[in-house]
Amino acid sequence: MKGEGTLGQIVDLAVVFFILLSIAAITIESVSDISSKYKSLLDSVEVLITIVFSAEYIIRLWSSNRRIRHIFKPLYIIDLIAILPSYLSLFFPPSLYTQSLAFRAVRIFRIFRVFKLTRYLSVVEGMQYVLRTKKSEIASIIVLSLIFVFLMGSLAYYVEPLTFGNIPNGMWWALVTIATVGYGDLHPTSVLGKLVASALIYMSVAFIAVPTAIIGSALTSYYFKPELVKCSKCGNAKNPKDSMYCYRCGAKLVRAEPSDFR
Numbered sequence: 001m002k003g004e005g006t007l008g009q010i011v012d013l014a015v016v017f018f019i020l021l022s023i024a025a026i027t028i029e030s031v032s033d034i035s036s037k038y039k040s041l042l043d044s045v046e047v048l049i050t051i052v053f054s055a056e057y058i059i060r061l062w063s064s065n066r067r068i069r070h071i072f073k074p075l076y077i078i079d080l081i082a083i084l085p086s087y088l089s090l091f092f093p094p095s096l097y098t099q100s101l102a103f104r105a106v107r108i109f110r111i112f113r114v115f116k117l118t119r120y121l122s123v124v125e126g127m128q129y130v131l132r133t134k135k136s137e138i139a140s141i142i143v144l145s146l147i148f149v150f151l152m153g154s155l156a157y158y159v160e161p162l163t164f165g166n167i168p169n170g171m172w173w174a175l176v177t178i179a180t181v182g183y184g185d186l187h188p189t190s191v192l193g194k195l196v197a198s199a200l201i202y203m204s205v206a207f208i209a210v211p212t213a214i215i216g217s218a219l220t221s222y223y224f225k226p227e228l229v230k231c232s233k234c235g236n237a238k239n240p241k242d243s244m245y246c247y248r249c250g251a252k253l254v255r256a257e258p259s260d261f262r
Helices: 005-029 032-037 039-062 067-071 074-088 094-099 101-119 123-133 135-159 167-178 191-223
Strands: none
Touching: 005 032, 005 039, 005 101, 032 039, 039 067, 039 074, 067 074, 074 101, 123 135, 123 191, 135 167, 135 191, 167 191
16 A cells, blocks of 8 residues: 555555445446346445546545646546446436447546556555566567468468468467467367467477566566666765665775665
8 A cells, every 4th residue: 555654554454445346337237137136225325436436536636736736647537437438327327327339438538447456556556666677678569479370370371271261360360379279269270280289388488487587577677776886086876775885986986884874
């Protein structure tokens, strides 16, 4: 939790509780047998959650310095989208709101409430650090994997056109094979097709291992940042904390005594 002080921690826990309650209510609502039996209770929970999230949105926006600027920030947009479907239901008949495809699509936006959790979880900062520092590597892997899926899917189609039918089906088979899912709805039957599948399975190990290593190294550097000492002579700030001398100029490193930080 990111709240400062006891009151901040309590407020954060309360908001997280209502987010989880909202997710549970949305999930239960999709089960027709349960939702029909407890419809009034679920409606009451939805009203309560809407009030809490609306109050949180208004207070958070009002307490910010630049309100107009904050409205367009991603987390504020998510907060607004999360409560918008509930207010739309007040202005349209229940039959239209529940049966119309357009309004049903709007109701889907309620699942965006799960993204409100990102504001209260410090682990999200680690993932943001990964995306910020390794975005070029991650983008390169995504592009290469898409190219590889297209090539292998096309190759599978030309090797066994009767089995796969078209290139998109071949790409679907290549994608589930790389992901090691293997639904089994499509699979090669000829010797040449099995050789293509074997090559694809072999290469899929690299497509899983490489991004895992990149993300893992970035998270390690984020959570286990080494303590460094700055040299007062040359200004080199990359000396390990247990070093006695600067590795650049050789000067003796001077460390502040504990009393200096009081």
